[in-house]
Amino acid sequence: MFSLEGRSALVTGAGNGIGAAVAEAFAAAGAAVMVTDVDPDAAAVVASRIVEAGGRAESAALDVRDAAQAAQVAEQAAGLTGRTLHVLVNNAGAIAPAMFPKMTSEQFSFVVDVHLGGTFTVSQAATPFLAQDGTGRILNVTSAAGLVGTIGQVNYSAAKSGVIGITKSLAKELARNQITVNAIAPLAATSMTQNIRSNEKLAAKTLARIPLGRWAEPEEIAASFVFFASDAASYITGQVLPVDGGTVI
Secondary structure (H helix, E strand, O other): OOOOOOOEEEEOOOOOHHHHHHHHHHHHOOOEEEEEEOOHHHHHHHHHHHHHOOOEEEEEEOOOOOHHHHHHHHHHHHHHHOOOEOEEEEOOOOOOOOOHHHOOHHHHHHHHHHHHHHHHHHHHHHHHHEOOOOOEEEEEEOOHHHHHOOOOOHHHHHHHHHHHHHHHHHHHHHHHHOEEEEEEEEOEOOHHHHHHHOOHHHHHHHHHOOOOOOOEOHHHHHHHHHHHHOHHHOOOOOOEEEEOOOOOO
16 A cells, blocks of 8 residues: 555655655655756755666756746656656755844745745646546645744744645645645754754754654655555545654644
């Protein structure tokens, strides 16, 4: 039930961290993967690792805010298995933290445009190619910040909350086409959490809020994406799954 043999997947922000782990996990489960990132060299490295491990992958540059790029990459991803895309993972992200009184409109717009605007743009580009036989999936990446908020990241929290809204609305709208839409709220040791993990005070506070008392590795997070992409999750849509060691209970 967890096999992705014969299916194609498009993963954004897959040059490192959770995105890279998801791309490699999909390939290990049998999917042909389009690895995309705003840094094309990073995406190419991940695709090469997949191919060297015996999987199938291609890579492409993708700024998720660029509709023309998104349309081109979606078509290329669908071409991996004919003309059909089976799984889209909207993972690309960025941060620009600042306390609210000092946050600029540019910082706010940048983060919202990447996370929320990017999820909209790439989903819209990919939807015409998504399978309508019950294997079509959109998996969005949100965060505990979108569920409970976080200090110093109003922009990030707003964007991730919006991703949840997109997830639930699209789940209702695309159900008629047998396409499921879900979101995952992960917490892992990645470059986006490096500032927290490298600050002794912030790291201690964060770990105190994680019942399991540790950070996950990206590979641990990737397993939940394989589940949602597979037939095991065929009757689940519109849901948000925290994979965060119990941070949001």
